[in-house]
Amino acid sequence: MQSVLITGGAGFIGQNLVHAWRAAEPSDRLVIVDAMTYAANLRSLEPLIADRSISFVKGDIKDAALMRRLFDEHKFTRVAHLAAESHVDRSIADPEAFLQTNVLGTFTLLKTALEAWLAAGTIEHSRFLHVSTDEVYGSLGPSDPAFLESSPYRPNSPYAASKAASDHLVRAYVETYGLPALITNCSNNYGSYQHPEKLIPLMIIHALEGKPLPIYGDGSNVRDWLHVSDHCAALMAVIERGRLGETYNVGGGNERNNRDVVGLICDALDRAFATDASLAPRFPSCPAASGKSCRSLISFVTDRPGHDHRYAIDATKLARELGNRCSVNFEDGLGQTINWYLDHEDWWREVTSGAYKAWIDKNYSFRIAV
Ligand code: NAD
Ligand code: TDX
Numbered sequence: 001m002q003s004v005l006i007t008g009g010a011g012f013i014g015q016n017l018v019h020a021w022r023a024a025e026p027s028d029r030l031v032i033v034d035a036m037t038y039a040a041n042l043r044s045l046e047p048l049i050a051d052r053s054i055s056f057v058k059g060d061i062k063d064a065a066l067m068r069r070l071f072d073e074h075k076f077t078r079v080a081h082l083a084a085e086s087h088v089d090r091s092i093a094d095p096e097a098f099l100q101t102n103v104l105g106t107f108t109l110l111k112t113a114l115e116a117w118l119a120a121g122t123i124e125h126s127r128f129l130h131v132s133t134d135e136v137y138g139s140l141g142p143s144d145p146a147f148l149e150s151s152p153y154r155p156n157s158p159y160a161a162s163k164a165a166s167d168h169l170v171r172a173y174v175e176t177y178g179l180p181a182l183i184t185n186c187s188n189n190y191g192s193y194q195h196p197e198k199l200i201p202l203m204i205i206h207a208l209e210g211k212p213l214p215i216y217g218d219g220s221n222v223r224d225w226l227h228v229s230d231h232c233a234a235l236m237a238v239i240e241r242g243r244l245g246e247t248y249n250v251g252g253g254n255e256r257n258n259r260d261v262v263g264l265i266c267d268a269l270d271r272a273f274a275t276d277a278s279l280a281p282r283f284p285s286c287p288a289a290s291g292k293s294c295r296s297l298i299s300f301v302t303d304r305p306g307h308d309h310r311y312a313i314d315a316t317k318l319a320r321e322l323g324n325r326c327s328v329n330f331e332d333g334l335g336q337t338i339n340w341y342l343d344h345e346d347w348w349r350e351v352t353s354g355a356y357k358a359w360i361d362k363n364y365s366f367r368i369a370v
Pocket of ligand 2: 202222
């Protein structure tokens with residue numbers, strides 16, 4: 001039985017990880033710490049908090065005294081560190097919070113874990129997993145080989161730079177102080193509970209509401225799409241069985257350009273409306289409600305500054321050492337994700353109310369159709 005700290009557990013991947021961990025290791029004690037920023041939502045965790053299957057602490061990972069109190073109280077033997085500012089466009093508009101949380105927050109956790117584990121004499125059987133991103137490796141050309149764990153770091157956005165800095169701190173804590181840590185660098189996740197600021201949920205929700213589908217630039221940018229369930233399975237394998245001090249890349253093997261992803265979403269929604277008569281009255285502004293294609297909403301807009309052209313992950317090491325392979329086919333996973341957003345209108349209406357509207361104005365009002 002392990003005592004597990006999951007930071008950022010109220011975020012998209014964090015919530016999915018909490019459920020996956022609970023299902024796989026029901027006797028582990030899970031403590032979630034999350035600052036409850038705009039990106040957090042506790043809905044899916046509320047039943048687990050209510051029946052005391054997990055503990056939830058609202059707190060900032062930069063709060064060293066709180067972190068130390070939690071380590072002393074719960075005697076963690078596993079840390080899955082996911083808390084971060086995670087949206088590239090927000091890092092361009094306002095980078096400071098990214099440095100605060102992603103760099104200083106990670107530093108605070110590393111320092112606390114080391115001190116607490118040394119003081120308790122438990123460092124030998126403890127493990128710290130730092131969840132990072134493929135964006136630290138920069139951008140690939142169309143025919144470049146996929147990123148390896150040994151690829152050089154070339155971050156291009158403030159977000160990517162802050163994650164790169166945090167990865168370097170983890171490495172330094174392993175090499176200098178012998179912290180038992182591991183790093184994963186994964187590609188773009190998608191699935192249930194993803195915040196609607198990110199590409200896939202944003203396009204689904206805009207299409208349902210009959211709003212423009214804003215593709216940055218010419219839409220030729222390529223991402224490798226990883227279903228969040230495959231990512232969570234990889235995280236659990238790495239934290240338990242990965243070699244300490246190592247980095248593992250996690251990818252979905254699903255490279256698609258943004259134009260194609262948005263086209264697939266439109267076509268799937270068109271089909272859903274054609275076969276399910278209950279959708280048109282629920283979403284009357286969606287073009288598919290009146291027999292038109294959602295593709296009519298596609299709008300090519302001003303590009304993201306420093307927009308990375310292509311990410312691709314070589315996940316051979318994860319498969320070879322831990323036998324872990326991603327299994328969700330992109331078209332199937334995208335279909336399930338669209339169905340999830342159709343079935344969870346209350347969730348995304350709540351998430352897109354209030355401050356979210358101010359972000360949409362800030363990020364999209366200056367982008368003109370090109
Ligand atoms: P998310 O933005 O949905 O969730 C992040 C969570 O961290 C939120 O619940 C937020 O409240 C919390 N948080 C932010 N600042 C905090 C602080 N100072 N203290 C405590 N909690 C804080 O992000 P996500 O998509 O779930 O990503 C999780 C992790 O995975 C991040 O580290 C991200 O960099 C990494 N990652 C994400 C993706 C992806 O496609 N989503 C891909 C690669 C890597
Ligand atoms: O409105 C949009 N229009 C658009 O064309 C948005 C929000 C995005 N895009 C493009 C930009 C990217 O090429 O879609 C692609 C995906 O964009 P995001 O969903 O913002 O993800 P990305 O920038 O690729 O970063 C994601 O993957 C790596 C996560 O947000 C990061 O947290 C993760 O580290």
